[in-house]
Amino acid sequence: MRCIDTVIIGAGAAGLMCAATAGQRGRQVLVVDHANKVGKKILMSGGGRCNFTNQVVEPKHYLSGNPHFCISALRRYSQHDFIELVQRYQLAYHEKTLGQLFCDNRAKDLLNILLAECDLGGVEIQTRCAVSSIKRLDHQQTRVSGDPETDKLYRFQLATSQGIVQCESLVIATGGPSIPTLGASHYGYDLARQFGLKVTELQASLVPFVLKGKLLALAQSLAGVSMPVSLSCRQQVFNEAILFTHKGISGPAILQISNYWYPGDGVQINFLPELDLSEEIRRWQHKGVKAELKTQLSKFLPKRFVVAWLDLPELKSLETKPIAELSRKDIDLLVKMFQAWQIIPAGTEGYKTAEVTRGGVCTDQISSKTFEVKSEPGLYFIGEVLDVTGWLGGFNFQWAWSSGWCAGQYV
Numbered sequence: 001m002r003c004i005d006t007v008i009i010g011a012g013a014a015g016l017m018c019a020a021t022a023g024q025r026g027r028q029v030l031v032v033d034h035a036n037k038v039g040k041k042i043l044m045s046g047g048g049r050c051n052f053t054n055q056v057v058e059p060k061h062y063l064s065g066n067p068h069f070c071i072s073a074l075r076r077y078s079q080h081d082f083i084e085l086v087q088r089y090q091l092a093y094h095e096k097t098l099g100q101l102f103c104d105n106r107a108k109d110l111l112n113i114l115l116a117e118c119d120l121g122g123v124e125i126q127t128r129c130a131v132s133s134i135k136r137l138d139h140q141q142t143r144v145s146g147d148p149e150t151d152k153l154y155r156f157q158l159a160t161s162q163g164i165v166q167c168e169s170l171v172i173a174t175g176g177p178s179i180p181t182l183g184a185s186h187y188g189y190d191l192a193r194q195f196g197l198k199v200t201e202l203q204a205s206l207v208p209f210v211l212k213g214k215l216l217a218l219a220q221s222l223a224g225v226s227m228p229v230s231l232s233c234r235q236q237v238f239n240e241a242i243l244f245t246h247k248g249i250s251g252p253a254i255l256q257i258s259n260y261w262y263p264g265d266g267v268q269i270n271f272l273p274e275l276d277l278s279e280e281i282r283r284w285q286h287k288g289v290k291a292e293l294k295t296q297l298s299k300f301l302p303k304r305f306v307v308a309w310l311d312l313p314e315l316k317s318l319e320t321k322p323i324a325e326l327s328r329k330d331i332d333l334l335v336k337m338f339q340a341w342q343i344i345p346a347g348t349e350g351y352k353t354a355e356v357t358r359g360g361v362c363t364d365q366i367s368s369k370t371f372e373v374k375s376e377p378g379l380y381f382i383g384e385v386l387d388v389t390g391w392l393g394g395f396n397f398q399w400a401w402s403s404g405w406c407a408g409q410y411v
């Protein structure tokens with residue numbers, strides 16, 4: 001049996017950041033992960049280039065049952081701190097769009113920085129290490145020296161596939177269940193429940209929508225077509241690109257709105273966010289434009305999309321109608337179909353493709369300063385396993401860095 005200061009379950013973004021921070025404070029740290037490699041989500045994120053943070057990170061970029069919970073950690077370890085870290089290692093990176101920072105080369109470069117930081121802290125990492133049980137130890141049995149100055153209080157005992165380990169601090173950094181093939185699991189939630197903590201409703205998020213019936217056929221006929229849109233659901237609006245797919249709709253705009261979507265909710269899409277369509281049509285009429293509606297609309301939208309849209313039963317009668325003859329009612333209908341298109345997605349593609357899990361361990365029971373469970377001294381939860389979900393754009397990794405670093409000061 002081994003006795004260690006701090007055991008961290010999960011060698012992902014949050015776990016490695018926490019391990020490096022605690023190790024560099026002089027704590028003896030063991031990180032265990034059941035996967036064969038560490039940081040698998042880092043490696044596959046951002047198309048292999050990892051969108052590791054964002055130039056602008058604010059609490060509004062996060063969803064949580066307690067929107068204030070993330071504020072303290074994001075302030076104490078901000079995007080600027082992480083940028084300073086990667087600059088120290090001369091990581092080549094660039095801003096892609098909307099403040100999103102990506103590695104120039106490979107996500108592996110970023111993972112190597114975290115591993116180098118772990119090395120500096122003397123952190124030990126065990127992969128292919130499954131944890132079969134965790135129990136809280138009786139305090140009387142686990143004081144080792146009797147000297148209050150140096151005494152260690154081993155509070156937890158873990159049975160792992162690589163032996164029994166006792167530790168003072170136990171950190172759960174097992175992330176969420178998205179992409180199970182990468183080692184993702186529900187383990188953190190099960191463990192939280194074991195210790196009497198609440199877990200909020202979980203849902204695959206930052207995920208494409210699937211459509212059914214005629215909507216699906218429409219999406220399939222447009223698979224591969226992408227365009228900037230303005231998208232809204234539950235009063236939340238995103239201006240980004242949409243992509244039609246063989247299963248439904250995807251693209252950054254859809255992934256963003258999926259964070260706010262609940263089954264049965266409608267989603268409204270404006271395919272011409274920069275245009276007042278009714279004004280524009282009146283201008284065409286005033287100028288006596290002779291071209292077909294299709295030709296005029298194709299100046300602003302992909303032609304395949306315009307053709308498919310004007311072929312919809314609602315718009316079919318307008319397809320060949322001269323622009324001069326479009327009535328007020330016709331224009332209103334065009335505006336409704338191109339600028340306020342309402343759909344109810346049948347669902348999402350689920351955890352197989354989701355980037356994150358919305359919901360998690362309820363933050364009411366966790367200290368926003370130390371990440372320790374208020375009712376369980378020595379037990380900590382960090383990263384995505386908590387009920388804190390970021391927007392698309394580097395915000396989820398920033399949460400992993402911030403929560404990992406803050407907990408690393410105390411574990």
Ligand SMILES: Cc1cc2nc3c(=O)[nH]c(=O)nc-3n(C[C@H](O)[C@H](O)[C@H](O)COP(=O)(O)OP(=O)(O)OC[C@H]3O[C@@H](n4cnc5c(N)ncnc54)[C@H](O)[C@@H]3O)c2cc1C
Pocket residue numbers: 009010011012013014015032033034035038039040041042044045046047050051052053129130131173174175176178179182183184185186187188354355356382383384385393394395396397398400
């Ligand atoms: C395809 C994809 C792309 C993404 N791209 C981005 C992006 O570009 N930018 C961004 O900000 N976010 C992105 N994300 C989200 C981001 O990866 C996560 O939010 C982040 O990795 C969460 O960090 P974490 O440390 O909490 O969990 P993870 O990084 O998921 O780490 C959890 C670790 O725990 C281990 N584990 C799980 N269960 C057990 C168990 N029972 N025993 C032992 N170990 C266990 C896992 O193997 C894993 O190593 C992406 C996610 C995916 C899936």
